[in-house]
Each structure stands twice: as C-alpha cells, then as structure tokens.
Amino acid sequence: MIAEAGLAALWFAAALAALQLVLAGVGVARGEGDMLRAVRAIAIVQGVLTALSLLLLITLFVRSDMSVLLVAENSHSAKPLIYKIAGTWGNHEGSMLLWVTILGLAGAAVAVLEHRLAARTLVATLGAQAAIALGFYAFLLFSSNPFARLTPAPPDGNGLNPLLQDPGLAFHPPTLYVGYVGISVAFSFAVGAMVTRDVGPAFARAMRPWVLGAWIFLTIGITAGSYWSYYILGWGGWWFWDPVENASLMPWLAATALLHSVNVLAARDGLRAWTIMLAVVAFSMSMIGTFLVRSGILTSVHAFAVDPRRGTFILALLVIYIGGAMTLFGLRVGTIRQGSTFELVSREGALVANNLLLSVILGVVLIGTLYPIVAAAMGVQLSVGPPFFNKTTGPIALALFAFMAAGPLLRWRRDGLNPLAQRITVPVAVAALGLAALAVAAPDMGLMPMLGMALAGGLAVASVAPLWRRDLRRTPLVTWGMVIAHLGVAVSVAGMASETAFTKETLVAAAVNEPKRVGPYEVTLTGIAPVIGPNWSALQATLVARRIGSDGTAEGDPFPLQPQSRFFANPQTVTSESAIATRLDGQLYTVLGERAPDGRWQLRLWWKPFVTLIWAGGGLIALGGALALIGRVLRDWRVVRRARLAEEAFA
8 A cells, every 4th residue: 555655645746736836826816925825835735745755665665565566677675775765766757756756845945934035926936836846746647657556566676777776876866856956946936036027136035045055966966976977887987978967967057157147136136137047047957957868868877768758748848848938038038127237347247257158068068968869860870979078168168267266356346457467466377387387297288188277276276365364254154155166166177187187097908916007006916706795796806006106116005906897686787896096196996807718807997196186176166055055044044033133122
C-alpha cells in the first residue's frame, strides 16, 4: 500500500495545485487580496503532500520492494543503503518526483515566509507557481508514474548504473534541483509582478533572496558535479562541454545576470524591464535543460534516455510556459516604467556590461548545444566540442572579468573615467606585471591561459578593493559576500588557466617495478591484486609515487596510489576508479587500464598543477553568495523589527 499512498499523495497535490491556480486567478481578476489566506494554506498543504510522496518512494527503495517497476529497474537488494536512498532520484521518474517535491516545498516556503509583497501580487505569484507545478504533476502522473506496479515481481532488481553509485549522487542532483526550482520561484515573482503591474524596488527586494538562493545552489551543484565527473569517469577533465553539462551552465549564466540586475532594481530602482526579461530567460534555460536531459535526444552519463513521447510532453510544457511568459512580457513591457537612470560610467553601467557579456556567452553555449541536435533532426551529423566553446567563449569571458574587476570600484549613478583610473591602478598594475612575468617564465604558454592568469591576479586585487580603508568589523555581510564571491571567480580562473597551460599527461604500458615519469613525479607499479567491495569486485593496482626535483633527486617520502578497474554484476558494467593524490601545487591523477598481451598494464597518468583552485574558487563563490544571503535576511529582519517597535511605541 506504500506505492498507492505515494501515488494518492501526488494526485491530491495536483488537485490542490489546480485549485490554487483557480483561486489565485479569481483573486487577481477581482482585484482582491482576500484570497491570499486560502491560497497560502493550499500551497503549504501541497508542499507537505509532495514531500510525503517522495518519502514513500524512498521507503520503497530502502525496502527493495521489487513489485514497484521503478525499484526493480533501478535498484538491487545487495546495494549499500546510501545508494538505495540516492538511487531514488538516480533515474527519470524518481528525479522528476524530487524536482516536483522541491517545487512544492518552495511554493510552501513562499506562502509562509513572504510578507513584503502586496497581497494581490503575492496571490498572482503563488498562482504562477501553481501553474508551473500543475504541468509537472501532469507529466509525472500521465507520463512518468514513479509508483507503477510490476506483476509478477522479480526476485531482485537490475541495479543502479555503476557510474551513479557514488556519494556524489546523494549531493549533486538535489543541489542542482534546488537551484532550478529557485529560478522557477523568481520566474513566478516576475509573472506575478507583470500581471499586477507591480514591478518596482519592493518586488525586487522580495524576489532577490530567492534568486540569490537559487544561484548559490546552482553554483554548488555545478562545482560538485564537475568534481564528481572529474574523479568518477577517469578521463581526467573537469569540464567537457557535454550538452548536459551545458544544460546546467546556461541557467547559472542567466541567474548570474539576473542576480546583478535585481540588485540594481532593489537598491537603485533601475533596470526594471531588463530584470523581468532575465527572470523569464533564466527559467527558459532551466526548462530547456530539463528538455535536453529528459527528452531522450541525448546520450550521456548525465542524461536519462527515455521514451521520446516524454520529451514531447516536456517540449509542450516548454512552449506553454516560455511562450506564455514571453507573450505576457510583450504585452506588459510597455507598462513597466523606466525607473531611475544612470550614466554609462557608473556601477550600474558596469553591471549592464557584465550582463550583456553573460548573455552573449549564454547565447554561444545555447547555439553550440542545440545546433548539432537540430542538424541531426535534418539528417546532418556534426559535433560541436570543446575547441568551439573554448575559442568562442574565452575572449568574451576575459572581457567579462575585466568589467567585473572595475564594477565594484565604480560609484552608483555617475562616475568619471579619471577617478576610476586612479582606483583601478593597482589591479591593472598587478595584471600587467603578472602578464610580463608569465611571458618571461613560460614563453610557450598559450595566449589565452596567459591572459587568464594575469587577469585573475588583477581581479583578485580588485575584488578585495572594497575593503580598503574600511573598519572590517563593521563591514556588512553583503559586502563580504561580494568580495569573497568575486575573489572566488579569480581563484577559479587561475586554476582553469593553470590546468590548461601546464597539465602533463602520459599513457604508458608499465611492467611491475618499472618506473614511469609524469611531470615532477615518478610512478612505479608494484603489483595488481583482486579486491571485493560491497556489490562489486575489482583489480586494484598499487602504485608508488615519489616527487623528483629538478636535479633528479627524490623530494619527500614516497606515497601509494591504488586505482581500480571495477566490475559490477548488477547491471554488468566495468568502470575505472581513479586514484588521486592532492598536493598544495596540484594533483597527481592515475587510472588503471587493461592488461596488454605482453603482460604489462596500461596506465594513464596526469600531473595537473593547481587544478584544485577550480573547485576551491567555486566553493568561495558559493560561500560569498551564502554570506550575502544571510546579510540580506538579517538586514530585512532588523527593518521589520524596528518597524514593529515603532508601531508599538506609538500604539
């Protein structure tokens, strides 16, 4: 009965979403805010029901109930508990239920927490959120039922894709989904504001925490996903421009632009129409990413290749939501007042330049991702890979970093070129000195990595410039968040440039006790032995690595590395488990290959200088966003508290 209860909870949640949409529509049409209490209550109950449905599905996976089709196809009784739980969303239907659950809980959170918007605008916002949820409920219930029964029940299941049997599965998809759903909430705010013609600073201040929260989780999800694929796939790369990787990058780019735009609207009452448009674009990218992952048109370790009819269903939702929002934007954009103006040389001007450059990068990634798919539909097979994306987005990204360095040093509304030149002298000097030093020390380094590392140094200095001559103890958390996030970008860029320029790779056939060299390390294969895991067996190589100095002498103690070639019986799959040694100046990355006819073993060895800066920078970016969010929430709480105290004083 657990499966039936989970399905019933979904049906009740869908019915409540329909009721919420109708009541919200009536409330907006009549110009009444009286519907708010009822709409709020419905949104809360809907969120509880979706959470209950997901918990019941997790229970079915934990109990290994093979009478449920989804469990039989994606689980096995011998799997460790963590993979039974995480395996709940390691498939199409379960991941969609997780998506809908987060969507329902987000709507409930808006209903409980949001008290700054006008009642009519909040009703319209909750109505828009119900409309989004209703489409995904329909998709689950009519096309992707996670609780479908299987008769007769098999004795055991097929197991989970071994590439997904990693702790990263428990972390990466949920964080990405929270980000995607946060964007949907921002979209609902934008729709609500357009419906009631309430686009202004109050609307932006209400929407800003949701945009910031979504951006934080997208940053965490993309960073974690990058490192997960880096170590689990054994290919040694941190980003391959896979279409499904791009599907998560595109909403992040749009959300980054939206975050800066909504800050301008909230603080300076500018960029009203631009903010609304970016909210629509960000949600559109989220929907396109959902379509790419779940339509079955892509084959990827990240994607769920499913019945094309499901892709058609999602495509229909995409057309309805995006088409409807674009139509509403076209009808309402003429009623959105201009807001405050600003000079070209100002912080707002730098933010607009940043947003335009982010939009250009977004357009390049979107075209590069969709063009091969459209061409394949027309019978033309082609591939758009890393060379295209690196060459097209690289120069734009460098210009973006330059504006990012200048932006926080500019004043709001109006500034001058001469004052800006004085403030940016030190960052420019650091970048120029770095470029000259690299040209002398590493003349064979490529131009783009060299410019990237030089700009990273200048950006790092410019990032901390807002703290100069400040009392650090009284500096707001929002300012600390901006500084740390921008510093994180500089750190990541330095890591990317270093990895691109200085990585050493070698593919060797090694006999036992035969040393091989990669970068500053000498690696020796000392033996191969079988090992047994909880639901796999493996051949494990034991490698001994030692660092060799420029004079040929050993530096430091040798250390072991144990890459594996794993075999999973359910389903039958062979995977490569990399072994990675992390040091302050980079990572030694090793992968065990097949045995050659002459008895030697194939080894892939990489030395990646400062590659960890990529993910350390991503962590700093997310930390900066979290500090800014905490600062905003505390500031809003203080404002509300002062207002209440003032009311009590005059009562």
